[in-house]
Amino acid sequence: MLLARTLTSLDVAGHGRLDVGIGLGWMRDEYRAAGVPWERRGEQLEQWLDAAETIWGCAEVCHDGARWAIPPSGIEPKPVQRPRPPLLFGGFSPGALERFGRRGDGWLSAGLPVPALTGMWDTVRRAADTAGRDADALRTVIRVNARLTDTPAPADRVPNEGTVAQIADHLLGTAEAGIGEVEALVDFRQTTTTTGQLLHTAEELLKRLRP
Template sequence: MRTGLAVPQYGAFATPEAVTEVARAAEELGYDSLWTADRILTPRHPKDPYPGGDGTMPEEYRTFLDPLTVLTLAAAVTERVRLGTSTLNALWYAPILLARTLTSLDVVSHGRLDVGIGLGWMRDEYRAAGVPWERRGEQLEQWLDAAETIWGSAEVCHDGTRWAIPPSSIEPKPVQRPRPPLLFGGFSPGALERIGRRGDGWLSAGLPVPALTGMWETVRRAADTAGRDADALRTVIRVNARLTDTPAPADRVPNEGTVAQIADYLLGTAEAGIGEVEALVDFQQTTSTPGQLLDAAEELLKRLRP
């Protein structure tokens, strides 16, 4: 099983020293990838509940570093690990600008970038970013059309209803050709269909395995319909773990539990037939120092790779 770790980015970990210490150490431990998330505000009176727990956003999210700045810093102190976003809320950014930043990160990391894209869940953030909440799926399709043209074409031209790019040269291109891998988050039928139709993988979460396998079948059917190789798609399972000293009830695993419980859950997903599975674990909500985070990360890795 490939293993990923959420690199320090928010709460008590939102410091350059934490980023560099954990990024270096994670690579030395043997982790395959480092990941960041995308959050721009914590509303006092949110219009939408947080999709987890009792609906309250974690207190740690009040302080949040920019995801691509953090990955650039991690790239500078590592040589091997992949660098991914889980997930970027693509519609907050004009495709020509975000495509340029992502290309730059792929170049400076010598081709180690995985572009994970989602649509988010909070209307307050969309309004603050000046982006329409309605018709997000349709907007994302056009965003992807523009970005893939920027990454792939020698002469770039895009004429959409929201974004238009005149015939232009836009260089450099990404190191990875024809573009960095694109992974999509989401659980709705439309989001799962998009993964199969034009993605390289699925950014999922720590859901019950039967739910994951059912949604994965939707992804595979979409890939088959689009004439794509469903077996080439991958799945990244993100777990925002809260560690306990004693075993948690089964219905709370993997988002709560001992390291052994979380490892057993992740190993079970790898055997469930949902593509090539990569575990992505975030310990920033259950530890308070880089040392504690790395201790948990090392223990998990030993259980996943005995």
């Protein structure tokens, strides 16, 4: 309930501009430190989604789940975005991809070869179609932690390594492959050391993406 209400507050304060990014994590030690079982973590996420969507969507909130129970309650405020803020999920396993298509509004992905991305995106789309949802409305946000090089990097290292031109070509190729509405989050901090250098590199990338 606390997380759902915190996200609501952010959506209200931001006048309906919140995107919610959700990931189950990959490190067992984090689960152990929090006292949460690693096993069946996907099922726990589904249960949280059921509770959160009830809190966001219902005038009188009442939820009776395997993990959480909420007695009939009035919980205000509600998010500006209805029925809830967009949910974007991170992950790559078949079960996670299926969940994205069935319950999410988008996929938080990483810089991967285009064939790998298209294969996983097909899994997301099939799940959305099976659930009776509009697969074309799903978004894809690709994060690239790029290490810039002065000379072209081997193709199998792009986009996580390479010239600005190589990274731009990869992003354009990803968009042209039909992987939904592609948004890119490119982090150049591995190789840029000053604000001016960072802004110059970002400007060069934008020019190549939007000639």
